[in-house]
Amino acid sequence: MDIKVNVRESSDDAYVVELGGEIDVYTSPKVKDAITELIDQGHYNLVINLEKVRYIDSTGLGVLIGGLKRVREHGGSVNLVCTNPQIKKIFDITGLVKIFGIYDDEAGAQKALA
Amino acid sequence: MDIKVNVRESSDDAYVVELGGEIDVYTSPKVKDAITELIDQGHYNLVINLEKVRYIDSTGLGVLIGGLKRVREHGGSVNLVCTNPQIKKIFDITGLVKIFGIYDDEAGAQKALA
């Protein structure tokens, strides 16, 4: 029941939100806060790195979808980094794989933002 | 809730029982069976390697104590290999550290049998 949230500016004016641990109904508000803060500050190109996330449920997916909706209103986008097969599977079966750009590493996710 | 039991003859006519996993009320009968079989076959010098044991409770300790009692009747002995601090602590607080020889590696435990 731990979540780690680490936000950093990346080279090309995009921001990376690096998450670690478990994103569930208890921890997802912390993720939401971090993403909301970035968007409120006017950052609309986000990479959300899920490489160290062991678990995500619908509340976590809801936070990602909410973030995507908001940045799109400003012409921005959200790319995900995800390698965990269980988590990839969840993006697959929910069809979210068609809405998010999902990449195997941060470099790929950032390049695709541009 | 898994236990691994691996029995092998070591160089100097002693037997090594290598255990792995969790030794509790459910799994300790399997450990008891392995030790009993060796003793029934006339092997009274045993090294029990607990290096890969993550957990042991009083039923597991009871099996080790029972084995020690039986081999002692035949002039044999039981030496343990144990490095996990939590498990060492249990041998400490129960005073079993005074009854068993406890060693940091198999070589030490075997040498001390001779």
Place this chain on the structure above:
Amino acid sequence: MPEPATGDKYFGTVDLRIPGKPEWVAVARLTIAAIANRLPFTVEEIEDLKLAIAEACTNAIQAGGGNGEPIDIRCETAADHLRIVVRDRGTKKPEPVPAGKATPVEGLGVFLIQALMDGVEHSFDAARGSELIMTKRVGS
């Protein structure tokens, strides 16, 4: 206590009651994983079960209005399946999810439960609350 000769060791009922608050859902998840671990489920199937129980608890918390009304979870095991019953005490009639909604945001939890489990039944009783019954077969 000799071990029973048959597949008996797979059979059992475990009851768990947690407070209906977000911070307790992880306990349900880990307990389900421990129970599932007793059956020959794969690691992936156990992950599915953890997600399904979490979604059920999240719904139960929302149904209970987030004020911590307990959630009751019953797990019945057999050699080839795990049956989980989740009861909450939310007595406000839930609005049904529109069938076949295209954008999966609302209804995502129920959608996931249905995708990951082999059998799902939901019933609502205005006096007692909701009951969700989900079954997962080994090797499904």
Place this chain on the structure above:
Amino acid sequence: MPEPATGDKYFGTVDLRIPGKPEWVAVARLTIAAIANRLPFTVEEIEDLKLAIAEACTNAIQAGGGNGEPIDIRCETAADHLRIVVRDRGTKKPEPVPAGKATPVEGLGVFLIQALMDGVEHSFDAARGSELIMTKRVGS
């Protein structure tokens, strides 16, 4: 569901009922670990709690004659301690452990519980069975 401003998130009661059989003790151990993980216990303290609950369950199984009578476990959490009540339905009067026995074989389970927990009370009722109440403080 905003998080409560106080230390409220530590408070809660979790009930677990497992079959009184050896193969289910691991479920109690993992559930206790998940609950303890919510409080600021160290890894070592959590290991102590796992061992204590396992010993309590082992005793309850023996008290119940090994025929699977359920074991009821209640966990009450606060910011600074965890209180665990273990009830079995063994109605045969247990023989007391001789106090201060030198060789720790019989009585090892109870000895460990007492060594690892901060408060331990045991009561027996011929009609209902045994009740063991154990408390562990954070940082003890």
